[in-house]
Amino acid sequence: xxRVFTLEEWEKKxxxxxxxxxxxxxxxxxxxxxxxxxxxxxxxxxxxxxxxxGQPISRTTPEA
Amino acid sequence: MVNTDNLSHEQLLRLEIAxxxxxxxxxxxxxxxxxGGATVELYTQGLYSTGDVGLGFLRTAPNLTExxxxxxxxxxxxxxxLFKLREIIIDxxxxxxxxxxxxxxxxxxxxxxxxxxxxxxxxxxxLYSIYPxxxxxxxxxxxxxxxxxxSGNLPLDWTEARRVARLPGFKVEKELLQLVQECSQKxxxxxxxxLLGVFS
Numbered sequence: 001x002x003r004v005f006t007l008e009e010w011e012k013k014x015x016x017x018x019x020x021x022x023x024x025x026x027x028x029x030x031x032x033x034x035x036x037x038x039x040x041x042x043x044x045x046x047x048x049x050x051x052x053x054g055q056p057i058s059r060t061t062p063e064a
Numbered sequence: 065m066v067n068t069d070n071l072s073h074e075q076l077l078r079l080e081i082a083x084x085x086x087x088x089x090x091x092x093x094x095x096x097x098x099x100g101g102a103t104v105e106l107y108t109q110g111l112y113s114t115g116d117v118g119l120g121f122l123r124t125a126p127n128l129t130e131x132x133x134x135x136x137x138x139x140x141x142x143x144x145x146l147f148k149l150r151e152i153i154i155d156x157x158x159x160x161x162x163x164x165x166x167x168x169x170x171x172x173x174x175x176x177x178x179x180x181x182x183x184x185x186x187x188x189x190x191l192y193s194i195y196p197x198x199x200x201x202x203x204x205x206x207x208x209x210x211x212x213x214x215s216g217n218l219p220l221d222w223t224e225a226r227r228v229a230r231l232p233g234f235k236v237e238k239e240l241l242q243l244v245q246e247c248s249q250k251x252x253x254x255x256x257x258x259l260l261g262v263f264s
Contacts, residue, residue, distance in 0.1 A: 002165070003219050007079070007172045010106075017109035017217045024211040024250060026111040027204045 075105065079170070079177065081152045082117045087175040088134045095122035097167065099160060099180035104189065107182055107218050108208035112201075116146075116153035120160025120180075131156055163187070164228050166221055182218055183225040185209060190229065190236035190243070206239075210247045222262040 086096040098106075101114030126134065132142045135154070140147040147154040166181035186209045193203035213220035229237045241263050248255050255263075 002167050002169060004169045004171060007170055010170050013217045014109060016215070017212055020211050020215045020217060020251070021109050021111070021208055024207055024247060025204060027201050027208070 077150075078102070078117050078152055079106075079172075080174070081149050081154070082119070083172060083175045083177050085117065085119065085135075085138065085149065085154055086177055088138055089119075089121075089126065092126065092130065092134060094124065094126055095178070096120070097122055097160065097162065097178050097180055099157075099162075099185075103179045103182075103185050104205050104209065106179065107185060108205065108212055112205045112208065116155050118155045118157065120157040120162075122162065123159060125157070125159040163231055163233065164224055166224050168219065181224070181228075182209060182213065182220045183228050186213075186220070186225055186240070187228040187231070187234045187236055190239045191234050194236070194239065203243075207243055207247055210240075210243050211251060214244070214247055214251060214253050222259050226262055 082098055082102070086098075089096045096119045098118065099120045100118040101112060102116070102118050104112045105114070128144065135147045135149075135156070136142060138149055140149055140154075145156055147156060162180065162184065164181040164184040166183055168179045168182065170177045170179065186206060189202050189206035189209060193199050193206055209218065209220075212218035213222075213225075225240065226237060228234060229240045244255070244259070244263070
């Protein structure tokens with residue numbers, strides 16, 4: 001059973017998804033951060049995009 | 065606070081590029097599917113990110129020459145697997161083995177994007193959370209997928225989720241049930257009769 005959504009329909013639930021994620025807990029160390037340390041091929045390009053630690057200011061977890 | 069505007073911008077850029085790449089491969093008769101971490105990111109909004117666009121192919125995959133023909137036409141340099149398009153890394157896999165055909169398709173005026181089924185995505189996170197060793201982040205990603213489904217933010221067929229979880233390649237049915245109960249309690253959402261029926 002394939003389910004089809006327009007991007008607009010999908011994005012309508014973005015805030016609701018964020019609220020649920022906040023309640024259940026965010027992932028502490030995403031695969032992006034693992035990859036920054038592992039694969040030299042991807043490393044330079046990913047660092048350029050996401051910073052040395054894979055968490056640019058825009059992607060940081062909520063402030064303590 | 066998470067800057068959801070910027071988060072949205074990054075995700076949307078990757079979506080846009082994924083749609084462009086998929087359209088190019090579809091023109092050549094291939095069936096690309098966005099899979100792995102990129103789908104978990106879209107399904108959960110839980111800061112799970114691989115940062116790239118991971119694409120596999122249903123049934124037949126393009127060979128190296130065909131991959132490079134398509135990607136160079138989009139403006140990429142020749143490569144074996146990893147391509148860069150407008151600073152976004154595209155990880156082009158081969159013919160992927162999908163255990164569930166419950167794909168989700170997101171359509172836009174520019175084209176569509178087919179995503180690995182959330183049921184399979186969940187079974188994979190559950191497996192990776194315990195094998196080859198315990199992994200807290202994969203466990204958290206599994207919880208996020210379940211929580212979004214229980215909250216009605218992710219269309220997930222629980223019968224299909226259980227079927228995939230029971231497959232010999234996964235064997236994570238027990239873990240699935242445990243996490244469903246845990247997430248239900250944490251979100252204070254009682255399990256529906258339908259869900260209780262699936263797991264009875």
